[in-house]
Amino acid sequence: MMGRLFVILFLWGCGLPLPAAPAGKAGFDSVVSVFFKANCVKCHGPEKAKGKVTLHNLDGDLAGGKMLERWELILDVLKAGEMPPEEEKSRPAKAEVAAVTQWIEAELRKAVAQAKEVSVAPQARRLTNFEYENTIRDLIGFRLKLTDNLPKDPEKPYHFNNTAEFMLLGPEQVDRYFENARKVMASAIVDSAKPEVHQARREWQPHGLDRGIGVDEVGVWGNRRHSPAHGMGLNSFPDTGEFVIRVQASAILPPGVKGAPLRLILGQTIQINSATQRVEPVGDAYVANNVDEPKVYEFRGRIENFPMERGRVVRGRQQPDSRVITPQVLYDDGTLNDGNRNLTMPRIVINWMEFEAPVVDVWPPEHHTRILFASPLREENPEAYVREVIRRFASRAFRRPASKAEVDRFAQIYKLVQPELKTMEAAMRETLAMVLISPQFLYHTVADGEVTARPYELASRLSYFLWGSMPDAELLKLAGEGRLEEPKVLDQQTRRLLADARAKDFVRNFTMQWLSLAKMKTVPINQQLFPRFLYYVSAGERRGTEQPYRPTIRDYMLDETAGFVAELIRRNAGAANVVESDFAWVNQPLAAHYGVPGVEGNHFRAVPLKPEHRLGGLLTHGSMLIGNGTGSAPHPIYRAVWLREAILGDHVAEPPADVPALTDTAGESAEKALTIKDLLAKHRRKESCNDCHARLDPWGIPFEHYNAIGKYQPLVPKEGARVSGFNLQTHGDLAGYAAYLKTVNTEKVEAAARVPNGPEVSGMPELKAYLLKHRGEDVAENILRRLLTYGLGRELTTRDRFAVDELLKQSAANEHRLLDMILTICQSPLFKGTAKE
């Protein structure tokens, strides 16, 4: 930027006119195509087509529209100074480049202005599975697990899947929607008679504190048989309904520990040697009271969301289905599980547990009466009542008032099924289930000028953006009154939605896809090199496997990243915080992993950072570092791709077909220590690889201090050294292994690389400093584009370029603060659907 400014000032100072290309075809012929011929066509022409881009076949007519994307690409790389590549000996003068970019930009603007519509992407797209489950939750008033029964939604790294391109629909999908819809209505509408209540209770006798871990205690690791840790079995429960579990508990805490996290899981028993039992967490509590003051903790859930064990046939008799409630102590302060240390860890004493389902305090429950509302109409005029029930339900399910024709059709369905299904409850279940497989429910709400007015589309767009769910009553009311589009109202509503707990769903879903985090869960961690990392099962058939049934550091890392982004929005912090921040978002287990002292408890919170923590921003998040590593070693290419795609907003092409695989690509290095830099150098000596990798690999090198489990590690083994994995006989315990690693990790990690078109940066602090100083605008633009893409549910195209520029300007005026950025997006004509009519 400075450079260009300088050139301009210099030319100005000499009294020379700024060379400007004439508009249109004339400018193309006299300036642009001459420039292309001189500087570009050698590599992007008939002979070579590097990066699959050619320029010789462009004509000067942009309005034709076919090549808009390519023109935009050319504009971007020229402006950024990425092309022609820096190693090219004769590079064009900056003024020449400026003349070309100005011409392209002007012509692009004309072309976009002439285009008829904002976008040609279809607007009709079905709800994603995530949105579907959330919508049903808000429609009926409680969460049901439904996505397990749906075909998995497509995923593509660094892309959002809420676009029409991804959200296809086929008979298999609709088939499952059918099943789900009936399941939903079976839970939402109850029978009129008060049901039988299933109850169970179990007590554990006091054991005292002086004879080791008691039979009334749950420990962090080992537990005794018949203790509450082995769970309380249930063999009587309803098919649907809310349950309540009460637990009287207290904690035995080692000195200095203030409390212990208690979790209940419900499902199959986990006391068998298999990692495939199915369980679901019911909830968490923080137990801080001691045994002299036992307290009762209450947990609630919906029974149909929890897996069960089908009853077997024993000696010809069918045994009942069963479920088990298992309490767990999730305390983790980083202490290693390499011996019997249970007594030095917090334990939770459980005196008794009781289970009750369904909860019948109010009968029929509120979720039932919300649909089949109490009214004299039901008796006086059943037909009118049925229509009213349908009208109310469909108007919420469709996210806009149901038309009379629609109510008629569903009333017809009701009439069709009622004689056979007998009761109003049963017939209404079937009728309303059909509402849930209508296209008006399954597809996003699109204004059609007839039954759907534009404000309803905006209400839905807003709620699916910021909640991943349907609009609530307030939004629909404002839409109905035509007030939602008023800037002040829209602003206030956007803030309200963001402050709601449901906004967490948005941030998590958005962040997972934006940063392409899901793969971090399946990277195979080399357990010999990192024996502590995954909370391994220490004995039995499952020995050495990742501890199932409880959250691991990996899970917490995803919470960290999603929580961090949510906190940035909450604080209205600037976009630069994704590169560097003065706080980390961690809980105790994660803080122990990263080496941040003084964090207690499993809840996440902002912790102020010091330089020695070597954290801050997203670049040091374990989720990203593990996901873009090999499980044994860092993977600089993956990390470079991540940085460019997720943070800088570049598109990195996938490796093309027919490139020879390098037999010794990066990644093997930790087992047979080899320095990554040498491997990459090899990579770049091949011309076919070098074209892309010269602009890619250097971005990954400064991450090298962060190892495959996301920890700072400045020293590595010498090149060629063989590192032995953890071995109990040789190393004694994990501390012994740590001491051994210290003796072999003797070489300083090299983390210096010259970034493309930039200086040499060494390590994370310099990389961050460089990004903040020189790429801050790119980072902000990237976040803005991501948010907008997600919010609109379609990919941005060249046609959106100038609208985005406008938003970016407004955002820059607010120092790219994130909450403000979201507010700006929601007020934009693009988002409101008023861009071009």
Next chain:
Amino acid sequence: MKPKSWHLNRREMLKGGGIALALPFLNGMSWAAPAKALPKRMLVSYFSYGAYMPNGGNGIPDPNKPHHDWSWWPCRDAGPLTFNQSAKPFEPLKDYVSYYCGLDHAGGWSLGGHSSGDVFATGADMVGRQKTNSISIDQVAANAHGHETRFASMVLGTEGGTGSYGRSKTLSHRGPGRPIPSMHKPQEIFNRLFNPYAGKGVEQVRAGLKREASILDLLMDQSRSLKGRLGHEDQGKVEEYLESIRALEQRVERTSKWTHEPLPEIDTKGLNLDASHKDPKEYIRCMYDLVYLAFQTDTTRFASLMLESENSSQSELWNYATYVLGYKGATHDIAHKRPVDYSGQWDRWRAEQHAYFLQRLKDTPEAGANMLDRTVVLWGSAHPHASHSTKNYPIHLAGGNRLGLKHGHLHSFEGDKKVPLANLFVSMLHAVDVPVKAFADSTGPLAEAQA
């Protein structure tokens, strides 16, 4: 074909009938099963990231190098099969298997790195002419003969769903832009195949289906009215929905028809429906077992099974080689690094599972022969040794000996002998009585495959 009695227009009946008449009408539509011809079956299966071929990374064994003991190819030269370490599991099936060298889909050539798996069963030209995927070989067969069994086809995978362009999680497509989501949960597959009434009585099921048919009609009308209100670009999306509802109507009709046939008895001994990805052998065998059971009970005759999908970094498939062999890295890395100690072993493990399935078919007698004699089984990947290459697939065909296929050879189609892989597909379709003239870019049947 003469219309059968049940081809009576169901909708017309509904108009006159109504619910009370449900049962008599359904009986009236009852379908007299014709004398059953012996089934002709087909499975298409896929493994990802290519295979180990140290003496010829481009997918053709190098004639100047000795054959490698751990190459995926069982022997170097075209001709009668001999079996190296990697192919050993197929030795007992010598007369039932063939290897084809040098075949591929031209439509997959320019699909990037790991994307050509998308077109393995379709041969579509996704980059060039067609833009989207197109109908897969199993669906061509299902369209022709699917009505003869309770399910027209079954579509299985190990990750589930459809995936997206360039990262497909299914092999099957019913047409352009119409991927069929694969099912990957054993228990769910079992329930859907063999316990479709979920414990309900047949009468109850029929009544439910009858009701469903009428409701679908109403729903269809309602949705059609939506169509007129949406913009041009959205028409396709509405059509997607309407087609789905139409397909459901057909399914309802079909299911009603099949309620008159007893459900098959299933021998579930040794079937571990709880198998998870953490135990790849159990899991993969369970998937093969489900295909076997579906074939054995004539529940369906056409299946696809994406044993591994490409771009599996978000799934446990990524860890398969770790669980199976203790490999310290992602399974996909084997394809890039081709480590000497693991590459062959990994292929061998895959071969063992596939051979297990073939052997099960072969061990099951059927009409004076065995099930493998009447089942065509394709097994292959869309990459050779070089996992970013999209040419010269590893292709393995088994069975169908009584359907006009012949086995026991390695066939080579390198150089000027090159023909499209689709030619083999044409021969496979002919074997299962689907007399197509062409499939994708085929130039005719593959004489080498046929007896």
